[in-house]
Amino acid sequence: xxxxxxxxxxxxxxxxxxxxxxxxxxxxxxxxxxxxxxxxxxxxxxxxxxxxxxxxxxxxxxxxxxxxxxxxxxxxxxxxxxxxxxxxxxxxxxxxxxxxxxxxxxxxxxxxxxxxxxxxxxxxxxxxxxxxxxxxxxxxxxxxxxxxxxxxxxxxxxxxxxxxxxxxxxxxxxxxxxxxx
Amino acid sequence: xxxxxxxxxxxxxxxxxxxxxxxxxxxxxxxxxxxxxxxxxxxxxxxxxxxxxxxxxxxxxxxxxxxxxxxxxxxxxxxxxxxxxxxxxxxxxxxxxxxxxxxxxxxxxxxxxxxxxxxxxxxxxxxxxxxxxxxxxxxxxxxxxxxxxxxxxxxxxxxxxxxxxxxxxxxxxxxxxxxxxxxxxxxxxxxxxxxxxxxxxxxxxxxxxxxxxxxxxxxxxxxxxxxxxxxxxxxxxxxxxxxxxxxxxxxxxxxxxxxxxxxxxxxxxxxxxxxxxxxxxxxxxxxxxxxxxxxxxxxxxxxxxxxxxxxxxxxxxxxxxxxxxxxxxxxxxxxxxxxxxxxxxxxxxxxxxxxxxxxxxxxxxxxxxxxxxxxxxxxxxxxxxxxxxxxxxxxxxxxxxxxxxxxxxxxxxxxxxxxxxxxxxxxxxxxxxxxxxxxxxxxxxx
Numbered sequence: 127x128x129x130x131x132x133x134x135x136x137x138x139x140x141x142x143x144x145x146x147x148x149x150x151x152x153x154x155x156x157x158x159x160x161x162x163x164x165x166x167x168x169x170x171x172x173x174x175x176x177x178x179x180x181x182x183x184x185x186x187x188x189x190x191x192x193x194x195x196x197x198x199x200x201x202x203x204x205x206x207x208x209x210x211x212x213x214x215x216x217x218x219x220x221x222x223x224x225x226x227x228x229x230x231x232x233x234x235x236x237x238x239x240x241x242x243x244x245x246x247x248x249x250x251x252x253x254x255x256x257x258x259x260x261x262x263x264x265x266x267x268x269x270x271x272x273x274x275x276x277x278x279x280x281x282x283x284x285x286x287x288x289x290x291x292x293x294x295x296x297x298x299x300x301x302x303x304x305x306x307x
Numbered sequence: 308x309x310x311x312x313x314x315x316x317x318x319x320x321x322x323x324x325x326x327x328x329x330x331x332x333x334x335x336x337x338x339x340x341x342x343x344x345x346x347x348x349x350x351x352x353x354x355x356x357x358x359x360x361x362x363x364x365x366x367x368x369x370x371x372x373x374x375x376x377x378x379x380x381x382x383x384x385x386x387x388x389x390x391x392x393x394x395x396x397x398x399x400x401x402x403x404x405x406x407x408x409x410x411x412x413x414x415x416x417x418x419x420x421x422x423x424x425x426x427x428x429x430x431x432x433x434x435x436x437x438x439x440x441x442x443x444x445x446x447x448x449x450x451x452x453x454x455x456x457x458x459x460x461x462x463x464x465x466x467x468x469x470x471x472x473x474x475x476x477x478x479x480x481x482x483x484x485x486x487x488x489x490x491x492x493x494x495x496x497x498x499x500x501x502x503x504x505x506x507x508x509x510x511x512x513x514x515x516x517x518x519x520x521x522x523x524x525x526x527x528x529x530x531x532x533x534x535x536x537x538x539x540x541x542x543x544x545x546x547x548x549x550x551x552x553x554x555x556x557x558x559x560x561x562x563x564x565x566x567x568x569x570x571x572x573x574x575x576x577x578x579x580x581x582x583x584x585x586x587x588x589x590x591x592x593x594x595x596x597x598x599x600x601x602x603x604x605x606x607x608x609x610x611x612x613x614x615x616x617x618x619x620x621x622x623x624x625x626x627x628x629x630x631x632x633x634x635x636x637x638x639x640x641x642x643x644x645x646x647x648x649x650x651x652x653x654x655x656x657x658x659x660x661x662x663x664x665x666x667x668x669x670x671x672x673x674x675x676x677x678x679x680x681x682x683x684x685x686x687x688x689x690x691x692x693x694x695x696x697x698x699x700x701x702x703x704x705x706x707x708x709x710x711x712x713x714x715x716x717x718x719x720x721x722x723x724x725x726x727x728x729x730x731x732x733x734x735x736x737x738x739x740x741x742x743x744x745x746x747x748x749x750x751x752x753x
Contacts, residue, residue, distance in 0.1 A: 210625070210629070210630070210651075246674065247630070247651060247653055247667065247669075247674065248610065248623070248653040248654040248667050248698060248699060249521050249522070249698065249699070249742070249743070250521065250522055250565060250566045250579070250609050250610045250623075250653075250654065251607065251609060251610060251623055251630055251653045251654070253521070253535075253542065253563065253565050253566075253609075254563065254565070254579060254581075254586035254607040254608075254609040255607060257562065257563045257581050257585075257586060258585060258586070258607060261581070261584070261585065279562065280540045280541070281542055281563055282519075282537065283519075283521075285519040285521075285537060292717075
């Protein structure tokens with residue numbers, strides 16, 4: 127991708143996702159408990175590495191770029207894939223660009239990319255497929271100058287489905303990469 | 308650090324099965340969770356055999372009737388046509404009681420008789436004879452002295468003796484099957500790496516973990532199992548001694564470390580690493596801890612397994628756009644595409660004679676077992692029809708059966724199917740989901 131294209135994509139991404147948060151979407155700001163605890167990121171207390179935004183630690187850090195965790199959470203955290211594919215469609219590319227923009231303004235944030243597959247086919251092939259999906263997201267982030275040293279890839283294969291059902295709709299939701307920082 | 312509980316199997320040269328069976332055996336009733344057989348094929352072929360119920364005064368448990376276990380085993384192999392007990396005209400338990408005419412009348416080619424004598428102190432003498440109905444001679448006869456807990460094992464050994472006498476190679480029944488069991492509760496999932504008898508009875512847990520366990524692979528001497536664990540958010544390969552429970556991590560490389568497969572000489576593992584950017588096949592030397600790269604392609608290459616002579620690896624690759632099966636020399640070289648049929652072929656495995664490859668195939672009927680004949684240049688994959696969706700398949704050591712995980716409705720269970728597609732046998736089921744079964748190459752008692 128050429129540089130001016132990258133710039134354009136980043137502008138578009140920021141217009142789509144980041145400015146959207148100037149109008150607060152959560153009406154329940156008088157309930158103090160929700161902001162700190164509500165998160166889509168499941169933090170396994172036995173795992174050493176995964177921490178989600180809004181899990182407390184990063185929620186307290188107001189960073190130089192003026193980003194707050196709430197702004198960041200307006201960008202979709204999960205991107206989806208076609209069956210047996212690690213191709214990034216246009217919408218997914220924009221989402222990743224938006225994340226890249228935030229990450230470029232918050233240089234001390236590290237990223238975990240969790241790759242997943244739907245249940246069809248063999249577990250080992252799905253493990254490899256989920257790795258390819260996470261790698262594809264990492265590769266695009268690298269195009270936006272997010273260093274690979276900031277990115278950790280995790281491959282779950284079909285082991286951690288988002289939806290525990292066996293139908294087209296569930297499979298579509300399970301073919302995903304979760305972007306965690 | 309993750310927490311693990313180990314079922315220690317200490318066996319300093321003693322019969323491992325004996326000790327474990329003694330310590331853990333529970334009596335369980337037959338029924339819905341027992342071993343069930345379905346004849347799935349059309350015209351049935353096999354050696355006509357009759358197995359007379361073994362006589363005994365005071366059998367401690369009806370599940371221990373050797374004749375039932377032997378019949379189920381022989382039928383599952385697809386090589387025997389077991390004549391139902393209702394058709395038997397007499398019920399001899401000793402050689403001098405046999406009237407061979409009774410067995411010629413029901414067209415039984417061979418006959419198995421036996422009896423059990425209670426010696427007291429939980430010791431039983433189990434005797435059996437395999438008789439040729441037409442020549443009226445004994446083909447093989449053996450005697451075992453076992454405690455109650457080893458009665459099923461004696462029946463498996465008798466099954467193997469009959470199989471070997473009639474078919475001419477060692478049987479599969481006094482061998483073990485390793486697999487992964489997953490149980491879900493509100494607190495989360497519990498994964499267990501288990502080892503059971505070849506019919507699913509007597510499962511023992513050798514690893515219990517909150518993290519996914521995948522791809523168990525036996526060492527050729529059946530003393531160790533390599534597997535993948537997703538603990539600590541990484542894909543890591545471990546080698547575990549099934550006797551002591553001790554395990555060591557295989558040298559951990561950046562990225563994916565998955566799909567271990569033990570080489571026939573026991574010195575190497577084929578595995579999948581993504582350290583060079585995307586999933587590729589490597590051969591890892593267990594002693595030197597060095598991994599040699601075998602494949603080079605931007606598509607996924609994974610699930611390598613060995614030919615019986617150790618010269619060839621077969622693997623799954625997405626290089627043609629869809630997953631298909633390829634072969635490559637085990638020391639490296641140019642891969643050759645094997646399969647052409649179907650939209651999805653993955654997880655290949657060789658039969659012990661090197662003549663056949665089984666895999667998971669999708670030819671428009673869902674994920675099924677596919678069979679491919681080596682040397683067949685047409686790329687044809689023959690589908691084995693079952694009621695379920697299949698996920699992982701391995702040959703039995705004799706090559707007569709395949710063991711696999713199958714999902715029917717919402718239940719995933721372990722099953723075998725004869726390679727002729729005629730007989731499917733569900734293994735004993737306890738609780739939870741069952742995955743990734745693989746047959747031990749040899750018995751623990753040899």
